[in-house]
Amino acid sequence: MKNTLDGxxxxxxxxxxxxxxxxxxxxxxxxxxxxxxxxxxxKIMDDVKELLQTxxxxxxxxxxxxxxxxxxxxxxxxxxxxxxxxxxxxxxxxVFGKRMQDVASRLGADVDVxxxxxxxxxxxxxxxxxxxxxxxxxxxxxxxxTSTGVRNPAQEIGELLKGTDSLFLLDTxxxxxxxxxxxxxxxxxxxxxxxxxxxxxxxxxxxVSFSENALEVILNRKTKVPNWYLDVSMLTKYWEGQSRVxxxxxxxxxxxxxxxxxYLIVEEGLESxxxxxxxxxxxxxxxxxxxxxKMLVDPEYRLPMLNSIxxxxxxxxxxxxxxxxxxxxxxxxxxxxxxxxKIWRIGLMGHTAREExxxxxxxxxxxxxxx
Ligand SMILES: Cc1ncc(COP(=O)(O)O)c(C=O)c1O
Numbered sequence: 001m002k003n004t005l006d007g008x009x010x011x012x013x014x015x016x017x018x019x020x021x022x023x024x025x026x027x028x029x030x031x032x033x034x035x036x037x038x039x040x041x042x043k044i045m046d047d048v049k050e051l052l053q054t055x056x057x058x059x060x061x062x063x064x065x066x067x068x069x070x071x072x073x074x075x076x077x078x079x080x081x082x083x084x085x086x087x088x089x090x091x092x093x094x095v096f097g098k099r100m101q102d103v104a105s106r107l108g109a110d111v112d113v114x115x116x117x118x119x120x121x122x123x124x125x126x127x128x129x130x131x132x133x134x135x136x137x138x139x140x141x142x143x144x145x146t147s148t149g150v151r152n153p154a155q156e157i158g159e160l161l162k163g164t165d166s167l168f169l170l171d172t173x174x175x176x177x178x179x180x181x182x183x184x185x186x187x188x189x190x191x192x193x194x195x196x197x198x199x200x201x202x203x204x205x206x207x208v209s210f211s212e213n214a215l216e217v218i219l220n221r222k223t224k225v226p227n228w229y230l231d232v233s234m235l236t237k238y239w240e241g242q243s244r245v246x247x248x249x250x251x252x253x254x255x256x257x258x259x260x261x262x263y264l265i266v267e268e269g270l271e272s273x274x275x276x277x278x279x280x281x282x283x284x285x286x287x288x289x290x291x292x293x294k295m296l297v298d299p300e301y302r303l304p305m306l307n308s309i310x311x312x313x314x315x316x317x318x319x320x321x322x323x324x325x326x327x328x329x330x331x332x333x334x335x336x337x338x339x340x341x342k343i344w345r346i347g348l349m350g351h352t353a354r355e356e357x358x359x360x361x362x363x364x365x366x367x368x369x370x371x
Pocket of ligand 1: 070194
Protein backbone atom coordinates (compact mmCIF):
# COMPACT_ATOMS: atom_id res chain seq x y z
CA MET A 1 0.00 0.00 0.00
CA LYS A 2 1.28 3.46 -0.92
CA ASN A 3 2.01 5.63 2.11
CA THR A 4 0.49 9.10 1.68
CA LEU A 5 3.02 10.56 4.11
CA ASP A 6 5.80 9.80 1.61
CA GLY A 7 4.45 12.66 -0.52
CA UNK A 8 5.17 15.35 2.09
CA UNK A 9 7.60 17.94 0.73
CA UNK A 10 9.65 20.49 2.64
CA UNK A 11 7.77 23.76 2.28
CA UNK A 12 9.10 27.13 3.35
CA UNK A 13 6.27 28.32 5.60
CA UNK A 14 5.99 32.10 5.17
CA UNK A 15 2.32 32.46 5.99
CA UNK A 16 0.51 33.39 9.21
CA UNK A 17 1.54 30.13 10.92
CA UNK A 18 2.52 27.41 11.25
CA UNK A 19 6.13 28.49 10.83
CA UNK A 20 9.24 26.46 9.99
CA UNK A 21 10.56 24.15 12.68
CA UNK A 22 14.17 23.69 13.77
CA UNK A 23 15.55 20.16 13.34
CA UNK A 24 16.23 19.88 17.08
CA UNK A 25 12.49 20.44 17.74
CA UNK A 26 11.60 17.64 15.30
CA UNK A 27 14.11 15.46 17.13
CA UNK A 28 12.59 16.35 20.50
CA UNK A 29 9.12 15.42 19.21
CA UNK A 30 10.34 11.96 18.29
CA UNK A 31 12.10 11.16 21.57
CA UNK A 32 10.93 8.09 23.49
CA UNK A 33 7.64 8.62 25.24
CA UNK A 34 7.48 8.70 29.05
CA UNK A 35 4.42 8.22 31.22
CA UNK A 36 2.47 11.40 31.99
CA UNK A 37 3.01 10.85 35.77
CA UNK A 38 6.66 9.78 35.38
CA UNK A 39 8.96 11.75 37.67
CA UNK A 40 11.32 12.66 34.79
CA UNK A 41 8.40 13.91 32.71
CA UNK A 42 7.29 16.03 35.69
CA LYS A 43 10.76 17.55 35.74
CA ILE A 44 10.34 18.45 32.05
CA MET A 45 6.93 20.00 32.86
CA ASP A 46 8.50 22.13 35.62
CA ASP A 47 11.22 23.29 33.23
CA VAL A 48 8.65 24.13 30.53
CA LYS A 49 6.84 26.32 33.09
CA GLU A 50 10.08 28.11 33.93
CA LEU A 51 11.00 28.64 30.26
CA LEU A 52 7.51 30.00 29.58
CA GLN A 53 7.84 32.41 32.52
CA THR A 54 11.11 33.68 31.01
CA UNK A 55 9.67 34.15 27.51
CA UNK A 56 6.47 35.76 28.87
CA UNK A 57 8.43 37.91 31.37
CA UNK A 58 6.29 36.87 34.30
CA UNK A 59 6.59 35.53 37.82
CA UNK A 60 3.07 34.07 37.58
CA UNK A 61 3.10 30.60 39.07
CA UNK A 62 0.07 29.56 37.00
CA UNK A 63 1.94 29.54 33.69
CA UNK A 64 1.33 26.32 31.75
CA UNK A 65 0.64 25.01 28.25
CA UNK A 66 -3.00 24.07 27.64
CA UNK A 67 -3.57 20.96 25.49
CA UNK A 68 -5.00 22.44 22.30
CA UNK A 69 -4.21 25.14 19.75
CA UNK A 70 -4.20 28.91 20.38
CA UNK A 71 -8.00 29.06 20.43
CA UNK A 72 -8.02 26.71 23.43
CA UNK A 73 -5.90 29.31 25.22
CA UNK A 74 -8.51 31.93 24.34
CA UNK A 75 -11.29 29.65 25.64
CA UNK A 76 -9.30 28.91 28.82
CA UNK A 77 -8.89 32.58 29.69
CA UNK A 78 -12.52 33.51 29.08
CA UNK A 79 -14.19 30.40 30.50
CA UNK A 80 -12.30 30.60 33.79
CA UNK A 81 -12.84 34.33 34.32
CA UNK A 82 -16.39 34.92 33.05
CA UNK A 83 -19.62 34.22 34.91
CA UNK A 84 -23.01 34.94 33.31
CA UNK A 85 -23.75 38.66 33.01
CA UNK A 86 -20.17 39.82 33.68
CA UNK A 87 -19.37 43.05 31.82
CA UNK A 88 -16.58 42.49 29.29
CA UNK A 89 -15.05 44.96 26.83
CA UNK A 90 -13.42 43.57 23.68
CA UNK A 91 -11.21 45.75 21.51
CA UNK A 92 -11.56 44.63 17.90
CA UNK A 93 -9.58 45.37 14.74
CA UNK A 94 -9.47 42.01 13.03
CA VAL A 95 -10.53 38.36 12.95
CA PHE A 96 -9.16 37.38 16.35
CA GLY A 97 -10.84 40.21 18.27
CA LYS A 98 -14.09 39.04 16.61
CA ARG A 99 -13.38 35.49 17.77
CA MET A 100 -12.96 36.78 21.35
CA GLN A 101 -16.37 38.46 21.07
CA ASP A 102 -17.92 35.17 19.97
CA VAL A 103 -16.24 33.17 22.76
CA ALA A 104 -17.22 35.67 25.50
CA SER A 105 -20.80 35.97 24.19
CA ARG A 106 -21.28 32.17 24.22
CA LEU A 107 -20.43 32.24 27.94
CA GLY A 108 -23.26 34.69 28.63
CA ALA A 109 -21.06 37.71 29.33
CA ASP A 110 -22.45 41.22 28.87
CA VAL A 111 -20.14 42.01 25.96
CA ASP A 112 -19.38 45.51 24.70
CA VAL A 113 -17.02 46.06 21.80
CA UNK A 114 -14.97 48.96 20.51
CA UNK A 115 -14.21 48.43 16.84
CA UNK A 116 -11.37 49.99 14.87
CA UNK A 117 -10.73 49.88 11.14
CA UNK A 118 -8.92 46.71 10.03
CA UNK A 119 -5.29 47.58 9.25
CA UNK A 120 -5.19 50.32 11.93
CA UNK A 121 -4.45 49.92 15.66
CA UNK A 122 -6.72 50.13 18.69
CA UNK A 123 -6.72 53.75 19.95
CA UNK A 124 -6.06 54.00 23.72
CA UNK A 125 -7.90 57.36 23.97
CA UNK A 126 -11.16 55.73 22.79
CA UNK A 127 -10.65 52.95 25.33
CA UNK A 128 -10.09 55.51 28.09
CA UNK A 129 -13.40 57.23 27.18
CA UNK A 130 -15.25 53.91 27.29
CA UNK A 131 -13.71 53.02 30.66
CA UNK A 132 -14.86 56.30 32.16
CA UNK A 133 -18.44 55.48 31.07
CA UNK A 134 -18.65 51.90 32.42
CA UNK A 135 -16.82 49.49 34.73
CA UNK A 136 -15.71 46.21 33.20
CA UNK A 137 -14.57 42.97 34.77
CA UNK A 138 -12.37 42.16 31.75
CA UNK A 139 -10.81 44.20 28.96
CA UNK A 140 -9.56 41.96 26.14
CA UNK A 141 -7.07 42.82 23.42
CA UNK A 142 -5.18 41.00 20.65
CA UNK A 143 -1.54 42.13 20.84
CA UNK A 144 -0.54 41.08 17.31
CA UNK A 145 -3.60 40.94 14.98
CA THR A 146 -2.56 38.21 12.55
CA SER A 147 -5.40 38.95 10.15
CA THR A 148 -4.03 42.43 9.37
CA GLY A 149 -0.42 42.62 10.59
CA VAL A 150 -1.17 45.35 13.13
CA ARG A 151 0.61 45.72 16.48
CA ASN A 152 -1.85 46.89 19.10
CA PRO A 153 -0.75 49.10 22.01
CA ALA A 154 -0.80 46.44 24.74
CA GLN A 155 1.45 48.34 27.11
CA GLU A 156 -0.68 51.51 26.85
CA ILE A 157 -3.92 49.60 27.46
CA GLY A 158 -2.27 47.93 30.47
CA GLU A 159 -1.34 51.38 31.82
CA LEU A 160 -4.97 52.52 31.53
CA LEU A 161 -6.08 49.58 33.66
CA LYS A 162 -3.51 49.89 36.45
CA GLY A 163 -5.18 50.77 39.74
CA THR A 164 -8.63 49.59 38.53
CA ASP A 165 -10.39 46.31 39.36
CA SER A 166 -10.59 45.34 35.68
CA LEU A 167 -8.63 42.32 34.50
CA PHE A 168 -6.47 42.69 31.39
CA LEU A 169 -6.74 39.70 29.02
CA LEU A 170 -4.17 39.61 26.21
CA ASP A 171 -3.84 37.41 23.12
CA THR A 172 -0.14 36.89 22.30
CA UNK A 173 -0.58 33.99 19.85
CA UNK A 174 1.45 35.74 17.15
CA UNK A 175 3.61 38.07 19.25
CA UNK A 176 5.10 35.72 21.87
CA UNK A 177 8.69 34.81 21.02
CA UNK A 178 8.93 37.35 18.20
CA UNK A 179 8.57 40.70 19.97
CA UNK A 180 8.48 42.05 23.50
CA UNK A 181 5.67 40.70 25.68
CA UNK A 182 6.09 41.94 29.27
CA UNK A 183 3.26 40.21 31.11
CA UNK A 184 3.98 41.53 34.61
CA UNK A 185 5.19 45.03 33.69
CA UNK A 186 2.18 45.62 31.45
CA UNK A 187 -0.24 44.43 34.14
CA UNK A 188 -1.60 41.53 32.09
CA UNK A 189 -3.86 39.24 34.19
CA UNK A 190 -4.65 36.51 31.68
CA UNK A 191 -2.45 35.80 28.69
CA UNK A 192 -2.55 33.07 26.06
CA UNK A 193 -0.47 32.10 23.08
CA UNK A 194 0.04 29.27 20.59
CA UNK A 195 3.02 27.12 19.70
CA UNK A 196 2.99 27.31 15.89
CA UNK A 197 3.96 30.94 15.30
CA UNK A 198 7.09 32.58 16.75
CA UNK A 199 7.71 29.67 19.13
CA UNK A 200 8.25 27.52 16.00
CA UNK A 201 6.75 24.30 17.26
CA UNK A 202 3.88 22.42 15.59
CA UNK A 203 0.34 23.58 16.51
CA UNK A 204 -1.10 21.75 19.50
CA UNK A 205 -0.38 23.63 22.72
CA UNK A 206 -1.54 27.00 24.04
CA UNK A 207 0.71 28.51 26.71
CA VAL A 208 -1.34 30.53 29.23
CA SER A 209 -0.51 32.60 32.29
CA PHE A 210 -2.76 33.96 35.05
CA SER A 211 -1.86 36.68 37.59
CA GLU A 212 -2.60 36.37 41.32
CA ASN A 213 -5.56 38.75 40.82
CA ALA A 214 -6.98 36.56 38.07
CA LEU A 215 -6.53 33.42 40.19
CA GLU A 216 -8.33 35.07 43.09
CA VAL A 217 -11.27 35.82 40.79
CA ILE A 218 -11.25 32.21 39.56
CA LEU A 219 -11.05 30.71 43.06
CA ASN A 220 -13.92 32.92 44.29
CA ARG A 221 -16.37 32.16 41.47
CA LYS A 222 -20.00 31.74 42.47
CA THR A 223 -20.49 29.09 39.81
CA LYS A 224 -18.32 26.22 38.61
CA VAL A 225 -16.18 26.80 35.51
CA PRO A 226 -18.56 25.49 32.83
CA ASN A 227 -15.82 23.53 31.06
CA TRP A 228 -14.21 20.55 32.78
CA TYR A 229 -11.23 20.20 30.43
CA LEU A 230 -10.06 23.82 30.74
CA ASP A 231 -10.77 24.39 34.45
CA VAL A 232 -7.59 26.04 35.73
CA SER A 233 -8.24 25.11 39.38
CA MET A 234 -8.15 21.42 38.36
CA LEU A 235 -5.23 21.76 35.93
CA THR A 236 -3.17 23.36 38.73
CA LYS A 237 -3.22 20.08 40.64
CA TYR A 238 -1.46 18.33 37.74
CA TRP A 239 1.02 21.14 37.04
CA GLU A 240 1.93 22.18 40.59
CA GLY A 241 2.97 20.82 43.97
CA GLN A 242 4.81 17.84 45.42
CA SER A 243 2.22 15.18 44.57
CA ARG A 244 0.61 15.57 41.17
CA VAL A 245 -3.00 14.64 40.47
CA UNK A 246 -3.96 13.20 37.08
CA UNK A 247 -6.33 15.43 35.13
CA UNK A 248 -5.99 14.42 31.48
CA UNK A 249 -3.17 12.57 29.71
CA UNK A 250 -0.72 15.30 28.75
CA UNK A 251 0.39 15.40 25.08
CA UNK A 252 3.82 14.25 26.19
CA UNK A 253 5.85 14.54 22.98
CA UNK A 254 4.36 17.94 22.17
CA UNK A 255 5.63 19.09 25.55
CA UNK A 256 9.12 17.81 24.65
CA UNK A 257 8.83 19.82 21.42
CA UNK A 258 7.75 22.96 23.27
CA UNK A 259 10.58 22.53 25.76
CA UNK A 260 13.13 22.41 22.95
CA UNK A 261 11.56 25.35 21.05
CA UNK A 262 11.64 27.50 24.20
CA TYR A 263 15.15 26.32 25.00
CA LEU A 264 16.34 27.55 21.58
CA ILE A 265 14.75 30.98 22.15
CA VAL A 266 16.23 31.39 25.62
CA GLU A 267 19.63 30.17 24.43
CA GLU A 268 19.67 32.69 21.54
CA GLY A 269 18.51 35.39 23.98
CA LEU A 270 15.12 37.12 23.86
CA GLU A 271 16.55 40.46 22.70
CA SER A 272 18.54 38.81 19.88
CA UNK A 273 15.47 36.88 18.77
CA UNK A 274 13.38 40.08 18.65
CA UNK A 275 16.17 41.92 16.83
CA UNK A 276 16.41 39.08 14.26
CA UNK A 277 12.67 39.32 13.56
CA UNK A 278 12.90 43.10 13.14
CA UNK A 279 16.02 42.96 10.94
CA UNK A 280 14.52 40.54 8.42
CA UNK A 281 11.17 42.33 8.49
CA UNK A 282 13.02 45.51 7.39
CA UNK A 283 14.87 43.57 4.69
CA UNK A 284 11.60 42.10 3.45
CA UNK A 285 9.84 45.48 3.36
CA UNK A 286 12.75 47.04 1.44
CA UNK A 287 12.66 44.22 -1.11
CA UNK A 288 8.89 44.44 -1.50
CA UNK A 289 9.03 48.19 -1.99
CA UNK A 290 11.68 47.69 -4.69
CA UNK A 291 9.14 45.49 -6.45
CA UNK A 292 6.63 48.36 -6.19
CA UNK A 293 4.49 46.51 -3.63
CA LYS A 294 2.71 48.50 -0.92
CA MET A 295 2.31 47.55 2.73
CA LEU A 296 -1.17 47.61 4.30
CA VAL A 297 -0.12 48.96 7.69
CA ASP A 298 1.63 52.25 8.59
CA PRO A 299 5.29 51.67 9.60
CA GLU A 300 4.71 52.57 13.26
CA TYR A 301 2.15 49.79 13.78
CA ARG A 302 3.65 47.02 11.63
CA LEU A 303 4.34 43.63 13.12
CA PRO A 304 7.80 42.27 12.33
CA MET A 305 6.51 38.69 12.10
CA LEU A 306 3.43 39.28 9.92
CA ASN A 307 3.68 41.53 6.89
CA SER A 308 0.45 42.39 5.07
CA ILE A 309 0.86 43.61 1.51
CA UNK A 310 -1.61 44.88 -1.06
CA UNK A 311 -1.97 42.41 -3.93
CA UNK A 312 -0.43 44.22 -6.91
CA UNK A 313 -2.78 45.31 -9.71
CA UNK A 314 -3.22 42.63 -12.33
CA UNK A 315 -1.98 39.78 -10.10
CA UNK A 316 -4.37 36.89 -9.51
CA UNK A 317 -4.51 36.09 -5.78
CA UNK A 318 -4.99 32.32 -5.95
CA UNK A 319 -2.75 31.83 -8.99
CA UNK A 320 0.25 33.63 -7.47
CA UNK A 321 -0.04 31.78 -4.16
CA UNK A 322 -0.52 28.51 -6.07
CA UNK A 323 2.62 29.09 -8.19
CA UNK A 324 4.68 30.01 -5.13
CA UNK A 325 3.61 26.72 -3.57
CA UNK A 326 3.99 24.48 -6.62
CA UNK A 327 7.07 25.96 -8.32
CA UNK A 328 8.98 27.47 -5.40
CA UNK A 329 7.77 25.39 -2.41
CA UNK A 330 6.81 28.53 -0.51
CA UNK A 331 3.55 29.09 1.37
CA UNK A 332 2.19 32.58 2.04
CA UNK A 333 -1.17 33.54 3.55
CA UNK A 334 -4.32 34.91 1.92
CA UNK A 335 -6.36 37.81 3.29
CA UNK A 336 -9.21 37.07 5.69
CA UNK A 337 -12.72 38.56 6.01
CA UNK A 338 -12.98 42.01 4.38
CA UNK A 339 -9.33 41.76 3.29
CA UNK A 340 -9.79 38.47 1.38
CA UNK A 341 -8.58 38.91 -2.21
CA LYS A 342 -7.01 42.26 -1.31
CA ILE A 343 -3.90 41.35 0.68
CA TRP A 344 -1.29 38.65 1.13
CA ARG A 345 0.18 37.90 4.53
CA ILE A 346 3.90 37.14 4.62
CA GLY A 347 5.07 35.55 7.83
CA LEU A 348 8.55 35.83 9.28
CA MET A 349 7.85 33.88 12.43
CA GLY A 350 10.40 32.21 14.66
CA HIS A 351 12.72 29.89 12.77
CA THR A 352 11.34 31.25 9.45
CA ALA A 353 12.78 34.71 10.21
CA ARG A 354 16.12 34.21 8.45
CA GLU A 355 17.93 36.21 5.77
CA GLU A 356 18.05 33.38 3.22
CA UNK A 357 14.27 32.95 3.45
CA UNK A 358 13.66 36.64 2.72
CA UNK A 359 15.88 36.50 -0.39
CA UNK A 360 14.36 33.22 -1.57
CA UNK A 361 10.83 34.59 -1.19
CA UNK A 362 11.57 37.91 -2.94
CA UNK A 363 13.19 36.15 -5.89
CA UNK A 364 10.30 33.71 -6.16
CA UNK A 365 7.65 36.43 -5.96
CA UNK A 366 9.45 38.48 -8.61
CA UNK A 367 9.65 35.46 -10.92
CA UNK A 368 5.97 34.59 -10.46
CA UNK A 369 4.77 38.17 -10.92
CA UNK A 370 6.91 38.64 -14.04
CA UNK A 371 5.34 35.57 -15.60
C1 LIG B 1 -3.92 36.34 17.09
C2 LIG B 1 -4.47 34.95 17.06
N1 LIG B 1 -5.28 34.53 18.05
C3 LIG B 1 -5.79 33.29 18.06
C4 LIG B 1 -5.51 32.38 17.05
C5 LIG B 1 -6.10 31.02 17.09
O1 LIG B 1 -5.11 30.07 17.18
P1 LIG B 1 -5.30 28.58 16.61
O2 LIG B 1 -5.58 28.69 15.16
O3 LIG B 1 -3.98 27.96 16.92
O4 LIG B 1 -6.41 27.95 17.37
C6 LIG B 1 -4.68 32.78 16.00
C7 LIG B 1 -4.37 31.85 14.89
O5 LIG B 1 -3.94 32.24 13.83
C8 LIG B 1 -4.14 34.08 16.01
O6 LIG B 1 -3.34 34.50 15.02
